[in-house]
Amino acid sequence: MLFNYTAITKDGEPRKGSIDAFNEDAAVSALQRRDLVITSIGEAKTGPWWKSALPFLDAISQKDIVVLSRQIATLFEAKVPALEIFKLLANESDNETLRKILATITDDIQSGITISQAMGKHPRAFSNFYVSMVHSGEESGKLNETFLYLADHLDRSYALSSKAKNALIYPAFVITTFIVVMIVMFVMVIPRLSAILTETGQAIPLYTKVIIGISHFLVQYGLFFLLVLVVGGIFLWRFWIGRGGKTAIARLEISLPFIGRLYRKFYLARIATNLDTMLTSGIPIVRSIEVTAAVVGNEVYENILEKTAGAVQGGDTLSQALGAYEEIPSILIQMVKVGEETGKLGYVLKTLSSFYEREVNNEVDTIVSLIEPILIVALGVGVGLLLAAVLVPIYQTTSGL
Numbered sequence: 001m002l003f004n005y006t007a008i009t010k011d012g013e014p015r016k017g018s019i020d021a022f023n024e025d026a027a028v029s030a031l032q033r034r035d036l037v038i039t040s041i042g043e044a045k046t047g048p049w050w051k052s053a054l055p056f057l058d059a060i061s062q063k064d065i066v067v068l069s070r071q072i073a074t075l076f077e078a079k080v081p082a083l084e085i086f087k088l089l090a091n092e093s094d095n096e097t098l099r100k101i102l103a104t105i106t107d108d109i110q111s112g113i114t115i116s117q118a119m120g121k122h123p124r125a126f127s128n129f130y131v132s133m134v135h136s137g138e139e140s141g142k143l144n145e146t147f148l149y150l151a152d153h154l155d156r157s158y159a160l161s162s163k164a165k166n167a168l169i170y171p172a173f174v175i176t177t178f179i180v181v182m183i184v185m186f187v188m189v190i191p192r193l194s195a196i197l198t199e200t201g202q203a204i205p206l207y208t209k210v211i212i213g214i215s216h217f218l219v220q221y222g223l224f225f226l227l228v229l230v231v232g233g234i235f236l237w238r239f240w241i242g243r244g245g246k247t248a249i250a251r252l253e254i255s256l257p258f259i260g261r262l263y264r265k266f267y268l269a270r271i272a273t274n275l276d277t278m279l280t281s282g283i284p285i286v287r288s289i290e291v292t293a294a295v296v297g298n299e300v301y302e303n304i305l306e307k308t309a310g311a312v313q314g315g316d317t318l319s320q321a322l323g324a325y326e327e328i329p330s331i332l333i334q335m336v337k338v339g340e341e342t343g344k345l346g347y348v349l350k351t352l353s354s355f356y357e358r359e360v361n362n363e364v365d366t367i368v369s370l371i372e373p374i375l376i377v378a379l380g381v382g383v384g385l386l387l388a389a390v391l392v393p394i395y396q397t398t399s400g401l
Helices: 024-032 049-053 062-077 082-092 096-111 115-120 128-140 143-200 206-241 243-253 259-280 285-295 299-313 318-322 330-342 345-399
Strands: 002-009 014-020 036-043
Touching (some): 002 024, 014 024, 062 143, 082 096, 096 115, 115 128, 128 143, 143 206, 143 345, 243 259, 259 299, 259 345, 285 299, 299 318, 318 330
Antiparallel strands (some): 002 014, 002 036
16 A cells, blocks of 8 residues: 655654555654654555556556656766655656656655665566676666666667567558448438338348348347457456466467467567676576566466476576477577577577577568558458449349339
């Protein structure tokens, strides 16, 4: 729970802020340990009702974390103390949720805990990968370099994922528009035209009967059909968020024709990039694999990496452990093996990361170039068949008069 408080320091300075705690007593105890005399404390308001109903409107985007990491790195390079950095950024952030998190981190750092421990309390903003990297930077005394690594890494990852998502915006918009137009035609246009055909008494072709039948179904049972779709969507979403559903969808992602190849390369690029960044920062290989498993974003590869971490801990090399899975391409395994034998695993992983990122960019460009003509042809055929099914009988009727 989040509590707002006002207090006075031992030097008599007023202080106000917010703190995360299990209950009010725990919040009071935590503030007293910081040598603060509490004048008032209360549970923070949750905000407008729509923020609870629509939490994505109050979310922290990956871009926010990229910008934050770059700002922290810049301020560390300027020799600004850590406490002042987070205090400054807490006041400057445009995202309200992130601003509150940074204020809490400022309070935690002031109480004596490390930056990584303070960030670890906010998994919504900082992943296991992020926290582990910061912890490594604290141990090595190179926090400024660590945040630069994080900013560069997250920037590349954000650019890659954004390009893949943006490639799907155009087809999604076109398909949605097509569906809306078809529904309007089936519900409003086709019934009027079918009435004209029925009044003529002329024999109606089979394909026209099918179109009229679909139109009649949507007019009579459209709301019921919509309700079924909504209920089915809810059940599908509940299945999707479950462990079994996530695994099934993750397997489907990497198995689809054309798109599956893009997803595989995207996740392999993420695995290579994360491992390279963490190993370069001095994090042990088993811990690096475990953290990468937690942030890879695909259940299939997550399971593979979790088992790989156990195998490496048991004495296997990384290439031996990965070689047991067909989802890992042989070229990656051979490259990792070369890196292990030459003692340049980090360099090899960086090379693999760059290779797969280029492959993902090429795949996205290829798919985007193919999507537009395919959609135009498919939509043209769909609209043409619909119009032909209705207009051809009308033409035959008028020509026979």
